Amino acid sequence: MNVNFSGKNVTLTDALRAKAQKKIEKLERFTGPMVSAHVSLQVERRVHHAELMIHCSHDRIYKAKGMAEDMYMAINEAADSIEQQAKKDKGRRLSGRNRNVEASTSQEGAADEEEEPPKRRKEAGPGRRSDLFLPKPMSVEDAMLQLRELGAPLVVFRDAKSSRLQVLFKDDGGELCLVEAPGKP
Secondary structure, three states: OEEEEEEEOOOOOHHHHHHHHHHHHHHHHHHOOEEEEEEEEEEEOOEEEEEEEEEEHHHEEEEEEEEEOOHHHHHHHHHHHHHHHHHHHHHHHHHHHHHHHHHHHHHHHHHHOOOOOOOOOOOOOOOOOHHHEEEEEEOHHHHHHHHHHHOOOEEEEEEOOOOOEEEEEEOOOOOEEEEEOOOOO
């Protein structure tokens, strides 16, 4: 791995270089394989600044700044910040991966078992419409009334006769359309 050092108003000693190199090597546990790193150290009005920029594989770049009364503490602060960024990034990537795995396993399980209606949320967050799915079975006529009353773009309901999931919506022309989900009669 290539590590570049630059300094302003500070003498880059071997001890500072070794400290920064050691911290960067420890960060590799969290960031993954590193391609290159740049360490910028400077002193302004008795405040020590350390800036780390790390280029990792898969085009990931982590940047952090640390300020302290001591240059070693500033390096530690910047390294801790990069560690937090890397942990957060890894968590985001893994949570997305788990979501895809859960979705595929739930689809496989749904084919084997009877489908139960999803539970209605008690609270709708901003931008959510909890009233679009009506869990109790109803007729198509009742769903048409609900669609008009709610003023919603669509209504999802379970048919009272066939107990199949159905969607009622208005198309661009204003005509009512009914979509019935395939399933066991």
